[in-house]
């Protein structure tokens with residue numbers, strides 16, 4: 166934050182309306198208990214395509230997509246408003262893959278043809294885009310893909326294996342990182358129905374859907390490159406910054422919901438003849454979660470605002486939002502389970518899904534210590 | 547340009563033209579930094595005094611108070627803009643202190659016309675300094691347990707008892723006290739009144755108390771048959787608790803805002819000390835664990851500033867959020883962590899008390915670190931703030947505390 170002027174951190178009237186509508190819609194139509202149902206049904210999809218289409222009709226998927234690609238032409242801030250609400254109920258729909266990774270990669274680095282071909286479908290809820298960057302042994306460092314892109318006559322030949330590609334099991338396009346030289350890499354758009362592509366669904370604890378994507382000499386044309394040939398690192402870095410902010414918005418919503426449920430519970434549950442919420446040991450810890458959430462809300466809103474209005478501030482604020490969002494969600498989830506007692510560790514209760522998601526989001530796009538290191542570097546120490 | 551933007555331009559120009567250059571970048575411009583005034587003030591810095599005079603002349607020491615009481619007659623938003631513009635260049639407000647930040651606003655709300663006319667102009671001009679007579683030996687966190695007695699005798703009140711931890715009673719002219727006017731009230735929060743007392747009144751003894759930092763910012767204040775006119779009662783007799791809480795509300799947010807200083811300054815300060823004491827003139831702090839802690843501090847600081855901004859913005863748009871109560875809790879933790887880290891990086895150079903082998907900055911820092919231990923106690927301890935949030939904001943049931 167510069168000392169002259171703080172960013173505007175409130176929602177305008179339309180955004181307040183949007184938050185309210187999304188909150189009600191999601192609470193009614195997409196409760197967190199769905200995670201258990203999807204897991205148990207093993208239906209091969211893992212989320213609701215119908216719901217995704219309905220949200221497209223409501224305009225939510227195209228909020229940030231420019232009007233010339235059939236979106237609403239609003240900002241990332243507006244998208245963050247919906248993301249926060251989607252986080253409250255841990256929605257497994259492809260927000261992160263399609264809206265935060267795929268769409269941002271196209272908006273930041275895509276050619277006019279690529280954007281025209283794919284973004285209208287995203288806004289309409291028809292096209293899903295995933296990004297594959299994680300590999301065996303990459304351990305959160307996407308900067309040195311083993312997957313390679315070999316020059317071939319009219320394009321490239323991609324070989325390698327990507328792990329835990331979110332929504333890779335159903336994506337219409339998968340953007341993969343592949344080395345183009347000893348030091349550089351690029352992002353390539355791959356159609357998973359192409360020969361040489363094998364997609365194997367993975368099952369994770371957190372209710373999000375992922376897949377292994379194996380590439381065996383997959384031929385793509387040179388117009389499949391997203392961004393420049395050696396520009397993959399810069400582009401993917403910028404995509405991760407935005408995705409971190411979006412994910413932090415979801416973590417904020419999830420923290421808020423886990424916390425609200427917990428406060429409600431400790432008001433009701435009685436032991437020793439009184440509500441357990443009357444015990445100061447629990448009250449003070451609850452306040453500590455509350456203050457963490459309030460701080461996190463400020464940094465998430467500031468980071469989302471920066472994406473729309475002050476791009477220079479994005480790296481710093483994205484790291485801040487991701488680090489704090491992760492710590493806060495983890496804190497809220499641990500306290501939620503502890504304050505629920507035995508019921509909190511049963512599969513029958515939804516609160517455990519918040520714990521699982523807290524762990525998965527903590528590890529996604531860099532864990533807090535990595536973001537603190539980056540913050541220190543950005544501040545010159 | 548909207549009206550407010552035009553006003554911002556005007557405020558910016560005025561502040562930058564008039565604030566003496568020596569005061570730039572010296573302050574976080576919180577309500578408790580700079581010139582506190584009062585008849586016992588011994589301030590001699592000519593620039594600070596000139597800045598005070600210019601502020602008074604412009605009526606910008608209390609921008610949002612009514613003009614008839616020495617204020618500028620401006621709106622809250624305009625006042626915020628003026629303070630933000632001072633903060634932007636790091637100059638203190640022309641006049642600071644409890645009178646402006648805590649007592650004055652409450653007297654405006656609860657006092658009568660005569661009291662406002664008597665007291666507010668002197669505060670706005672920095673001529674009369676006020677202190678707070680709340681705490682007593684047996685009434686700290688449990689403030690409502692206070693025992694200072696005020697007994698009516700004709701049109702006078704006679705005060706007997708003791709206050710403690712009275713910050714700057716030795717430098718103040720007046721004290722606003724909580725006194726027990728009805729010892730038989732059914733609840734201890736009832737039967738308390740707010741009484742304004744001139745500290746020169748016979749029967750008052752003020753004794754300074756030394757702190758671990760070596761400073762003596764607070765005092766014991768004894769009342770022995772102190773007679774004050776009943777006209778000095780604020781609001782309704784025996785219903786002072788509401789007023790007391792209103793002042794505490796201003797105190798909490800003022801402490802939070804005072805701690806805030808400039809965005810990024812805590813991180814810069816700790817990094818600078820690390821560079822000095824670890825002999826790392828530039829580049830990364832070599833110890834990754836220490837660097838991680840500094841980054842945590844920097845992140846908390848940024849989050850705190852953004853949260854203060856968000857609270858202020860929502861107050862301006864007419865819907866103050868419950869987050870206001872967190873400023874005291876988080877701000878005081880931030881302050882303590884900043885000094886803890888600043889001390890850690892200094893190693894044994896942070897251990898000096900006075901004399902050779904230590905430079906002035908380090909000696910000052912050590913004392914400021916010691917002073918920072920009070921930040922989670924003063925103005926209502928962190929535990930008490932958490933009790934308040936859990937009851938008022940989270941709606942948790944009261945229990946045995």
Ligand SMILES: Cc1cc2nc3c(=O)[nH]c(=O)nc-3n(C[C@H](O)[C@H](O)[C@H](O)COP(=O)(O)OP(=O)(O)OC[C@H]3O[C@@H](n4cnc5c(N)ncnc54)[C@H](O)[C@@H]3O)c2cc1C
Nearest residue numbers: 678679680681686687711712713920924925926927929947
């Ligand atoms: C620097 C400084 C300046 C001050 N200036 C003034 C001033 O100008 N005027 C004035 O009137 N007072 C002033 N005070 C007094 C201050 O308001 C009190 O110190 C404070 O309210 C705590 O009261 P106490 O010191 O009696 O501690 P206690 O109330 O005895 O508290 C001791 C410990 O017990 C904890 N505790 C107490 N009750 C509870 C509870 N219900 N639940 C959980 N924990 C609890 C407290 O949090 C604290 O940790 C000042 C204090 C300081 C440190």
